[in-house]
Amino acid sequence: MKVRIDPERCQGHGRCYDLAPALFGEDDEGYGTVLGDGVAAEGAEHDARLAVANCPERAIDVLKEA
Numbered sequence: 559m560k561v562r563i564d565p566e567r568c569q570g571h572g573r574c575y576d577l578a579p580a581l582f583g584e585d586d587e588g589y590g591t592v593l594g595d596g597v598a599a600e601g602a603e604h605d606a607r608l609a610v611a612n613c614p615e616r617a618i619d620v621l622k623e624a
Contacts, residue, residue, distance in 0.1 A: 563591065
């Protein structure tokens, strides 16, 4: 599972990095960022899905892996 954050939709609520701190962080202004390459490590997919489901702006997208 790979994720990305749409910076146009993100409003900086911080739910992503609260729910999945191994996958998401925050920038200098408090907006969510994807850490590393955005691939959820094995065992972290549940947290990634929680972050996706709890984003009020639906700013987190799950990408199809090639």
